[in-house]
Amino acid sequence: MDRALEELFVEVYTKFKLQFYSRIFNRFETREASLTAVETFCIEVIHALGTPTISEFANFVDISLANATYKVQSLEKKGYLTKERSKTDRREYRLVVTERFFEYLSFNTNYVDTVIQRIEEHFTPEDVTTLKRMLNEISTELMSEVPHYEKA
Numbered sequence: 001m002d003r004a005l006e007e008l009f010v011e012v013y014t015k016f017k018l019q020f021y022s023r024i025f026n027r028f029e030t031r032e033a034s035l036t037a038v039e040t041f042c043i044e045v046i047h048a049l050g051t052p053t054i055s056e057f058a059n060f061v062d063i064s065l066a067n068a069t070y071k072v073q074s075l076e077k078k079g080y081l082t083k084e085r086s087k088t089d090r091r092e093y094r095l096v097v098t099e100r101f102f103e104y105l106s107f108n109t110n111y112v113d114t115v116i117q118r119i120e121e122h123f124t125p126e127d128v129t130t131l132k133r134m135l136n137e138i139s140t141e142l143m144s145e146v147p148h149y150e151k152a
Contacts, residue, residue: 019111034078035104042071043080043101049147051084051094060147080104 024040035043046057058068072095075081079100083093120128 016111016115023111035075035080039071039075039078039080043075043097043104046072046075046081046095047097047101047105051096053086053092053094057095 024037042057042061045061046052049057049060052060054068054072055065057072058065061068063071072081072083076083079098081095081097081101084096086092086094119131123131
């Protein structure tokens with residue numbers, strides 16, 4: 001059966017999301033979670049944007065500056081991010097995720113690591129190189145409207 005590229009892409013993307021959501025809900029169940037679902041999305045966006053200002057974060061997620069400030073203050077109180085004065089413009093502050101965020105993040109990246117390991121075991125080195133090239137081009141050229149994500 002030859003399935004459409006779109007169908008296969010959505011299926012893989014959905015499986016990553018489902019694995020992520022399953023782990024988030026598991027943390028809620030065991031009472032280890034200190035973030036609400038919205039806070040989880042906010043801190044992930046802030047991390048993916050690098051070290052945005054509150055305004056840059058608010059603009060990207062299309063919420064008011066007041067709402068963004070409230071969310072940032074909550075994340076700061078919970079220890080998931082800090083505000084650091086910009087080195088280039090001393091009037092602005094950059095949002096920087098903390099070690100606590102990286103501890104939280106590890107429960108999602110573990111599954112990505114598992115899938116990558118399976119890919120490297122299942123496919124030839126040439127196929128893996130082709131996949132890497134394609135993913136790089138998709139990220140940098142075909143998804144240019146989304147900020148470039150740099151893994152910390």
